[in-house]
Amino acid sequence: MDLKRFERITQKPPIYEKGNCEMWNDDHISKILLETHLSQESDLASRRKPAIEKTVGWILDRLGKENAKILDLGCGPGLYCEMLTEAGHDVTGVDLSKRSIDYAKKSAEESGLNIEYINKNYLDLDLSEKFDLVMMIFCDFDVLNPDERDNLLEKIYSVLKPGGMFVFDTMNDNTPAIMNPGEKSWEATASGGFWRAEPYLALTESFHYEDEKVILSQTIIYSEPDDYRIYRFWTNYYNSSDLKQILEGRGFSDVTCYENVLSTEDFYCAETVDFYTAIK
Structure with missing residues (x-):
C-alpha cells in the first residue's frame, strides 16, 4: 500500500x-443494490412498501387528475411506476442502472403492466413527449451539483404540459x-x-x-x-426559501413545501425530508 x-x-x-x-452499473454492487431496493427489511435504497404507498397516494392527491402522463426520474426497479400504472396512469420511468431497468421491465411484463422504461442518465434525457407530472423521489434532487440541477430543471420544465406539476423530496436544514x-x-x-x-x-x-x-x-x-x-x-440540503428562489428562477410558480409527509419511522424521516410541488 x-x-x-x-x-x-x-x-x-x-x-x-x-x-x-x-456504483450504479458495477456488476457486483448493482446486484446488491437491487436486492436492497426490493428488501422490506431495509429502506437504504428504496423506502419500504407502506411508505411508497403513502407517497404515491399523496402525490396523486396533489395531482388531482385521472389518466395522467407521468415521468418518474430515477425510477429504480419501478416500485412507484407500477403503483401509478395500476392507478390508471400512463407512466415512463428513467434510471441509470441497467440492472434496475431490466428488473423493472421484467416485473411489468409479468404483471401485465404497460410501462415505458428508459435506461439512461436523466441528465442526458431528450424527450419530445409532454407530461402532466414529473417526479423525483428518495432525494435524487439532492445529489446534483448546481449546474446539473439547473440543467435538469430546464429539461423538466420543457417536458411539462402547461399547468403540469413537478414533485420531489429533499433533505432539509436538519440534515x-x-x-x-x-x-x-x-x-x-x-x-x-x-x-x-x-x-x-x-x-x-x-x-x-x-x-x-x-x-x-x-x-x-x-x-x-x-x-x-x-x-x-x-x-445538498435545502430550505423552502432556497428552493423557492431556485425553482422560480427556472420559470416554475406556486412552489409549495410540505412537511411530515413521511412518518418518523422512515429512513431520512419526516424530520429531515420535505416534499415540494412546483407548477409550470
Whole structure:
C-alpha cells in the first residue's frame, strides 16, 4: 500500500469533485443494490412498501387528475411506476442502472403492466413527449451539483404540459444533525462484501461544506496489489426559501413545501425530508 497516496486521497476534496468510480452499473454492487431496493427489511435504497404507498397516494392527491402522463426520474426497479400504472396512469420511468431497468421491465411484463422504461442518465434525457407530472423521489434532487440541477430543471420544465406539476423530496436544514459530518469508519474483509467480491479495505469519512449546505460521504476502497477506488456521494440540503428562489428562477410558480409527509419511522424521516410541488 502506498501510504502517501492513501493520505493524499483521503483529504477533504474540492466541492463537487467526482470520485474515480460509480456504483450504479458495477456488476457486483448493482446486484446488491437491487436486492436492497426490493428488501422490506431495509429502506437504504428504496423506502419500504407502506411508505411508497403513502407517497404515491399523496402525490396523486396533489395531482388531482385521472389518466395522467407521468415521468418518474430515477425510477429504480419501478416500485412507484407500477403503483401509478395500476392507478390508471400512463407512466415512463428513467434510471441509470441497467440492472434496475431490466428488473423493472421484467416485473411489468409479468404483471401485465404497460410501462415505458428508459435506461439512461436523466441528465442526458431528450424527450419530445409532454407530461402532466414529473417526479423525483428518495432525494435524487439532492445529489446534483448546481449546474446539473439547473440543467435538469430546464429539461423538466420543457417536458411539462402547461399547468403540469413537478414533485420531489429533499433533505432539509436538519440534515447535518442526522448525517453527522466528520464521522469516520472503516471495514476490512478477507472474503468480499458490499463494495467488491474480492478482499478489500474500506475507509469512509463525511465532510461538511457549511457555506454551500453540502455534505460529502466519501468511501475509499483499497484492494491488493495497488487498486484505489474513490466513491463520492454529495448531498445538498435545502430550505423552502432556497428552493423557492431556485425553482422560480427556472420559470416554475406556486412552489409549495410540505412537511411530515413521511412518518418518523422512515429512513431520512419526516424530520429531515420535505416534499415540494412546483407548477409550470
